[in-house]
Amino acid sequence: MLSKKTKYGIKALTYLARQENKTPVAIATISKSENISLKFLESILLTLRKNEILASKKGKGGGYYLLKEPSEIQMTAVMRVLEGPISMIPCVSLNFYEKCKDCPDENACAVHNLMEQVRDNTLKIFRNTTLSDLCKC
Amino acid sequence: MLSKKTKYGIKALTYLARQENKTPVAIATISKSENISLKFLESILLTLRKNEILASKKGKGGGYYLLKEPSEIQMTAVMRVLEGPISMIPCVSLNFYEKCKDCPDENACAVHNLMEQVRDNTLKIFRNTTLSDLCKC
DNA sequence: TAATACCCTATTTACTTGGTAGGGTATGCA
DNA sequence: TGCATACCCTACCAAGTAAATAGGGTATTA
Numbered sequence: 001m002l003s004k005k006t007k008y009g010i011k012a013l014t015y016l017a018r019q020e021n022k023t024p025v026a027i028a029t030i031s032k033s034e035n036i037s038l039k040f041l042e043s044i045l046l047t048l049r050k051n052e053i054l055a056s057k058k059g060k061g062g063g064y065y066l067l068k069e070p071s072e073i074q075m076t077a078v079m080r081v082l083e084g085p086i087s088m089i090p091c092v093s094l095n096f097y098e099k100c101k102d103c104p105d106e107n108a109c110a111v112h113n114l115m116e117q118v119r120d121n122t123l124k125i126f127r128n129t130t131l132s133d134l135c136k137c
Numbered sequence: 138m139l140s141k142k143t144k145y146g147i148k149a150l151t152y153l154a155r156q157e158n159k160t161p162v163a164i165a166t167i168s169k170s171e172n173i174s175l176k177f178l179e180s181i182l183l184t185l186r187k188n189e190i191l192a193s194k195k196g197k198g199g200g201y202y203l204l205k206e207p208s209e210i211q212m213t214a215v216m217r218v219l220e221g222p223i224s225m226i227p228c229v230s231l232n233f234y235e236k237c238k239d240c241p242d243e244n245a246c247a248v249h250n251l252m253e254q255v256r257d258n259t260l261k262i263f264r265n266t267t268l269s270d271l272c273k274c
Numbered sequence: 275t276a277a278t279a280c281c282c283t284a285t286t287t288a289c290t291t292g293g294t295a296g297g298g299t300a301t302g303c304a
Numbered sequence: 305t306g307c308a309t310a311c312c313c314t315a316c317c318a319a320g321t322a323a324a325t326a327g328g329g330t331a332t333t334a
Contacts, residue, residue, distance in 0.1 A: 002225040004323065007248050014247045026279065035239035042325055046281070059332025060278045063174035075251065088139040102172035110151045110271035111144050114212065114262075121258040125251075141292065163310065179292055185313070196301025197309045282332070299312070
């Protein structure tokens with residue numbers, strides 16, 4: 001299940017991507033427009049900044065803005081920063097791999113092979129979708 | 138993230154599907170073979186029985202067995218019974234739909250449209266995969 | 275210098291997961 | 305009939321996570 005954190009994060013990113021100019025937008029502005037708890041959104045944007053998807057400007061007239069062009073921000077990056085693994089199970093994860101304790105042979109595991117298929121397909125979608133695609137809705 | 142419940146359930150189902158004849162298999166047998174906590178597995182198999190994927194026989198020589206042919210058991214059914222929604226977000230779920238509180242217009246929501254794509258692809262995989270496919274690993 | 279707005283840590287509440295415990299009940303076989 | 309087997313059912317618990325809240329600190333700019 002997608003966390004609210006990721007959901008709010010994506011919404012905030014599309015909000016920023018839709019801005020004409022690249023002047024910073026205050027957290028409170030996004031919070032009101034997208035119906036997101038101010039403090040919760042604050043921590044999400046902070047995470048995105050630490051992971052170099054967003055940048056910020058302090059003080060009066062400050063706020064957050066995109067570090068790259070919307071067309072250069074892939075959903076794989078956003079998902080991994082906010083949600084963590086894209087795979088449904090750690091034993092098929094590319095970036096968050098972990099071996100199953102109960103499973104002696106991954107290649108003989110039905111769950112492993114099924115979830116590998118799901119991962120491949122989901123990955124393909126996230127790779128082929130950028131922030132600019134999401135703004136077209 | 139896939140729950141252990143679903144993972145164990147699929148493993149148990151493939152174990153049953155691999156049986157030559159359709160004689161009942163005791164929970165303890167599957168538990169040992171697949172390294173699954175006995176009592177936890179018991180509750181999982183019970184769920185599968187209540188949802189008419191498995192049937193059981195009580196008493197000596199009893200156990201669980203498949204109600205249908207492996208090739209007739211789609212992964213969509215298994216996933217919905219054990220994991221719940223296949224979608225990553227309730228607002229795109231076919232069987233567990235729920236409206237987002239913060240979202241005034243679903244069709245204008247970037248998250249909604251992205252997750253709809255993911256759902257379609259995952260659904261396609263689960264629909265085209267039966268228990269007999271999983272046994273081929 | 276004062277207002278703005280980001281920055282950071284800590285805490286709370288509610289919920290879910292995974293597992294445990296213990297006994298009840300139906301079945302088959304000697 | 306009686307006993308062992310093995311499913312059936314309810315309740316409980318520890319640990320972790322999600323989502324939100326609180327409160328203050330710091331940099332910037334007008």
